Amino acid sequence: MSVDKKGAWVGAKFNRKEDHRLTTGKGRYLADLTLPGMLHLTFFRSERAHSTINSIDTSKAMALPGVVAIVTGEDIKEKILSMPQPVVQPGLPARFPKHWPLAVGKVKFHGEPVAAIVSRDKYIGADAAELIEVDYTDLPYVGDPESALKSGAPLVHDDWDDNLIFEMGFTGGDTEESQAENDAEVEKIMQTADIVVQKRFRVQRCGVTPMETRGVLANWDESDGMIAHITTQRPHIDRLALSDILEIPAEKMRIVAPRDQGGGFGVKAPFYREPILVCYLAKALGRPVKWVESRQEHLMVVSQERDQINDLEVAATKDGKLLAVRNRGLADCGDGCQGVYWGFVMPFLGAVELPNGYTWERGDVKLKVAVTNKSCLSPARAFGEFPTRFAMERAVDMVANRCGMEPAELRRKNLIPELPYTSVCGEYMDSGDFLKVWDNLMKEADLPAFRKQQEEARKEGRYIGIGFGLGVELSGVSSELMVPMENQPGYGAATIRLDARGKVQIFEGDAPQGQGHETTAAQAVAHSFGIHPNDVVVTTGDTGTTPFGSGTIGARFGSYFVSAAVQAAEILKKKIVRFMAHDMALSDATEDDFEFVEGEIIYLKDTNIRQSFRDACERNIMAPINLPEGETAGLEHTAFFEADKPMIAFNADFCVVEVNPDDGQFKMLSWTSSEDVGQIINPQIVEGQMQGAIVQGISNTIFEEFIYDENGQQLTADFENYKMATAADVPNMKITHAPTPCPHTPLGSRGIGEGRPSDVPGVITNAVCDALSPFGIEITELPLRPNKIWHLIQEAKTKQAAD
Amino acid sequence: MKTTVNITINGESYEETIPNRMLLVDFIREVAVQTGTHVGCTYEGVCGACTIQLDGEAVKSCLMLAVQADGHKITTVEGLATGGKLTPLQTAFNEHHALQCGYCTPGILMNMDEFLKKNPNPTEDEIRHGLVGNLCRCTGYAHIVEAVKAAASK
Numbered sequence: 001m002s003v004d005k006k007g008a009w010v011g012a013k014f015n016r017k018e019d020h021r022l023t024t025g026k027g028r029y030l031a032d033l034t035l036p037g038m039l040h041l042t043f044f045r046s047e048r049a050h051s052t053i054n055s056i057d058t059s060k061a062m063a064l065p066g067v068v069a070i071v072t073g074e075d076i077k078e079k080i081l082s083m084p085q086p087v088v089q090p091g092l093p094a095r096f097p098k099h100w101p102l103a104v105g106k107v108k109f110h111g112e113p114v115a116a117i118v119s120r121d122k123y124i125g126a127d128a129a130e131l132i133e134v135d136y137t138d139l140p141y142v143g144d145p146e147s148a149l150k151s152g153a154p155l156v157h158d159d160w161d162d163n164l165i166f167e168m169g170f171t172g173g174d175t176e177e178s179q180a181e182n183d184a185e186v187e188k189i190m191q192t193a194d195i196v197v198q199k200r201f202r203v204q205r206c207g208v209t210p211m212e213t214r215g216v217l218a219n220w221d222e223s224d225g226m227i228a229h230i231t232t233q234r235p236h237i238d239r240l241a242l243s244d245i246l247e248i249p250a251e252k253m254r255i256v257a258p259r260d261q262g263g264g265f266g267v268k269a270p271f272y273r274e275p276i277l278v279c280y281l282a283k284a285l286g287r288p289v290k291w292v293e294s295r296q297e298h299l300m301v302v303s304q305e306r307d308q309i310n311d312l313e314v315a316a317t318k319d320g321k322l323l324a325v326r327n328r329g330l331a332d333c334g335d336g337c338q339g340v341y342w343g344f345v346m347p348f349l350g351a352v353e354l355p356n357g358y359t360w361e362r363g364d365v366k367l368k369v370a371v372t373n374k375s376c377l378s379p380a381r382a383f384g385e386f387p388t389r390f391a392m393e394r395a396v397d398m399v400a401n402r403c404g405m406e407p408a409e410l411r412r413k414n415l416i417p418e419l420p421y422t423s424v425c426g427e428y429m430d431s432g433d434f435l436k437v438w439d440n441l442m443k444e445a446d447l448p449a450f451r452k453q454q455e456e457a458r459k460e461g462r463y464i465g466i467g468f469g470l471g472v473e474l475s476g477v478s479s480e481l482m483v484p485m486e487n488q489p490g491y492g493a494a495t496i497r498l499d500a501r502g503k504v505q506i507f508e509g510d511a512p513q514g515q516g517h518e519t520t521a522a523q524a525v526a527h528s529f530g531i532h533p534n535d536v537v538v539t540t541g542d543t544g545t546t547p548f549g550s551g552t553i554g555a556r557f558g559s560y561f562v563s564a565a566v567q568a569a570e571i572l573k574k575k576i577v578r579f580m581a582h583d584m585a586l587s588d589a590t591e592d593d594f595e596f597v598e599g600e601i602i603y604l605k606d607t608n609i610r611q612s613f614r615d616a617c618e619r620n621i622m623a624p625i626n627l628p629e630g631e632t633a634g635l636e637h638t639a640f641f642e643a644d645k646p647m648i649a650f651n652a653d654f655c656v657v658e659v660n661p662d663d664g665q666f667k668m669l670s671w672t673s674s675e676d677v678g679q680i681i682n683p684q685i686v687e688g689q690m691q692g693a694i695v696q697g698i699s700n701t702i703f704e705e706f707i708y709d710e711n712g713q714q715l716t717a718d719f720e721n722y723k724m725a726t727a728a729d730v731p732n733m734k735i736t737h738a739p740t741p742c743p744h745t746p747l748g749s750r751g752i753g754e755g756r757p758s759d760v761p762g763v764i765t766n767a768v769c770d771a772l773s774p775f776g777i778e779i780t781e782l783p784l785r786p787n788k789i790w791h792l793i794q795e796a797k798t799k800q801a802a803d
Numbered sequence: 804m805k806t807t808v809n810i811t812i813n814g815e816s817y818e819e820t821i822p823n824r825m826l827l828v829d830f831i832r833e834v835a836v837q838t839g840t841h842v843g844c845t846y847e848g849v850c851g852a853c854t855i856q857l858d859g860e861a862v863k864s865c866l867m868l869a870v871q872a873d874g875h876k877i878t879t880v881e882g883l884a885t886g887g888k889l890t891p892l893q894t895a896f897n898e899h900h901a902l903q904c905g906y907c908t909p910g911i912l913m914n915m916d917e918f919l920k921k922n923p924n925p926t927e928d929e930i931r932h933g934l935v936g937n938l939c940r941c942t943g944y945a946h947i948v949e950a951v952k953a954a955a956s957k
Binding site: 015016018019020022023024025026027028029031032123208209210211212213260261262263265294295296513514515516684685687688691692693694695696717718719720724726727728730732733 | 822824825832837838839840841842843844845847849850852879880881883884889893896897898900902903904905906907908909912927930931932934935937938939940941942943944945946947948
């Protein structure tokens with residue numbers, strides 16, 4: 001495909017098609033939808049972290065005018081199958097706690113749904129919730145993964161014999177013998193290496209809460225069945241899971257993800273318990289039921305990720321060659337009651353991605369995940385790897401410091417020089433040029449000049465520092481990984497339908513969350529057909545009209561979906577030119593002898609022979625007579641794109657900070673990135689994805705933290721206590737590119753954005769440590785708060801004075 | 804307790820009898836059915852998605868009761884464009900890719916529309932500080948700042 005022709009929409013800045021409705025108040029989000037006779041559902045949630053439910057008295061609440069129904073766990077446990085259900089159960093060896101949408105027998109975290117009130121008005125629902133009385137007997141609170149795994153620890157799930165939900169080794173092959181041999185080899189390297197950095201790294205519980213909370217509007221009709229609008233990244237998975245769990249035949253289950261959703265970032269990817277109950281009650285009551293999650297509920301029960309301890313050891317030679325990595329990960333899963341991920345799939349992938357873009361001779365990587373009396377971890381962008389990458393990028397800087405090398409130089413020395421490459425944890429990296437990306441970044445950095453500036457500044461008592469980091473990110477997730485990891489396919493599926501006016505409809509089963517799919521997909525397909533993106537419309541997220549897709553996850557749009565859409569377009573183009581060759585008696589023509597440019601199809605062997613795209617479509621659809629032999633009418637095709645192997649994208653960053661040593665406050669002075677996103681489809685959308693991801697990483701690193709007190713009370717369930725970055729908190733970012741087209745996708749595009757925040761905490765912390773290098777400070781914990789920095793400075797000063 | 808109020812929203816007057824406890828944002832969204840104004844926090848006034856203009860001044864409609872708006876004129880995001888013509892700020896948001904999911908966008912537009920009227924030539928720092936009452940999770944703010952700057956220059 002030539003991308004330099006006129007009407008080359010791939011690579012063009014094209015203002016988003018979504019924006020007109022969204023800037024004029026015409027977006028239609030879940031909360032905006034209503035149906036006649038609609039009722040509101042309000043969850044009554046546990047105020048305790050771990051307690052037996054002795055009794056629930058709903059009588060006063062039920063007596064309130066306007067309350068239609070109240071249900072508790074006991075009311076529904078015989079009527080709704082319990083989780084887990086196979087479609088939302090990964091193929092990984094783990095325990096899957098049995099649970100229902102409402103607590104049965106005991107509550108396991110502060111915020112667990114205990115009862116649900118259905119009322120005519122949401123204000124009445126809130127009033128009724130105040131009148132429900134629960135008699136609890138408190139049980140011991142299991143509040144951290146280390147004490148959860150001690151023998152004799154109180155059990156989160158009474159039918160388990162301990163609190164371990166998942167455990168895995170990622171290195172050393174498939175047999176116990178090969179793993180033991182590998183571990184011994186790693187131990188030998190650790191014993192003999194010039195340098196071994198060994199640290200415990202901690203990343204707090206935080207995530208990427210979207211501005212729009214979750215919600216459901218479900219309606220049951222005896223003839224059509226269930227139509228449920230759900231804020232979701234995975235409508236097709238929700239459909240199968242809801243059909244199975246509510247025992248409603250799949251043909252009577254239709255899920256519609258609203259076209260406009262207010263951000264997902266992973267939070268809307270799990271199969272949650274709340275939609276199960278909303279759909280159940282819509283059917284049971286025969287009325288539409290709507291639930292719109294409050295921000296308080298949201299922060300109490302979802303958007304909580306990270307929360308890992310990584311005991312990391314890195315061995316290296318004294319001249320800075322990385323040799324071996326050993327890691328013992330421990331994640332705090334929460335109660336683990338959440339379909340698809342169960343709280344442990346994120347740390348699982350984080351461990352897989354620990355080695356990052358460096359070469360290692362050996363690795364010994366193991367992970368344990370414990371259940372506790374907290375809300376279950378739910379995914380957030382930089383899925384699972386935010387903590388492991390923080391650990392790795394910090395450790396690499398520590399190795400460099402011990403070697404007396406520039407951290408940037410050490411990184412370059414250890415970058416994977418050539419792809420494909422399979423990491424010690426088995427991560428396959430298909431293509432790209434890490435050195436090219438790195439060298440492009442270093443052009444921007446001008447490190448010698450910075451070091452001079454830093455030295456001058458220190459003379460004036462100012463502490464500036466530069467920090468580096470890099471990240472290998474998934475570009476979609478192939479079936480090879482998706483089937484075992486999530487029990488779902490990885491392929492991208494796109495339907496393209498042409499109409500008799502030469503206009504195009506694209507159908508996408510995944511549900512965008514604001515990433516601009518309508519624009520990017522229209523550009524890619526318009527490019528293929530040689531028409532304008534405004535002649536292409538995109539329908540997303542309705543299981544009644546779109547082909548199956550596993551969801552908007554893992555940066556699979558630019559890699560898998562766009563590739564499927566382009567493949568579908570190419571197949572339709574071949575059909576169109578076969579008709580044209582037949583009609584114009586071009587007996588020598590092959591399918592490759594035609595070009596689609598600016599609304600015309602041109603016969604390349606005689607460019608006077610051409611047909612308008614519209615006429616070609618109209619002839620096929622509206623005049624199906626005198627057809628070429630063996631052909632039928634119709635221009636519609638669904639393509640399934642699958643890459644043979646997983647694909648990746650790559651990035652590297654640096655930032656410059658200034659730290660005030662008197663109070664530990666620091667300011668980010670600049671941020672610069674270098675990206676390999678392959679062939680760019682829309683540069684502005686790519687830039688927006690990167691800037692947004694980097695700021696999410698900054699916000700997680702510096703501000704965001706979910707705090708549970710010693711009794712498991714969640715103290716951070718509003719935006720006053722769960723602080724997110726504002727415009728005044730963050731720097732401008734310079735996004736630069738050093739692309740290598742992906743050889744495994746038709747456009748050379750890569751999926752981007754999902755993992756992009758992952759190297760941010762390392763970059764910032766490395767910069768702060770670099771600024772404070774005269775004090776020899778090594779930060780190993782997030783969040784990175786001024787008071788912690790101040791304490792470390794004081795400790796260092798005391799130590800320096802004592803020395 | 805109910806009160807009859809008369810609130811003008813985007814030039815149209817709504818005379819309605821409503822519970823005293825009804826929040827202004829619910830009046831706008833559910834009584835007047837202008838759903839461009841959004842709710843993003845638990846009515847604590849932090850996220851700014853519900854920002855509207857009350858007699859020309861940007862306010863958070865989750866922090867007011869509807870009865871407090873009795874007799875006042877409200878403009879929401881639906882009332883920004885006149886006769887189908889977008890304001891320079893709305894156009895700049897499209898040209899500079901200043902929105903992704905769009906959920907925070909109406910509140911930001913209503914805040915910045917007022918901000919630019921009071922400060923037609925803002926510095927970047929002033930824009931960033933002018934935006935602290937609006938949370939955006941998608942964009943990282945840089946494109947929003949660019950768009951506001953561009954709108955100011957028009």
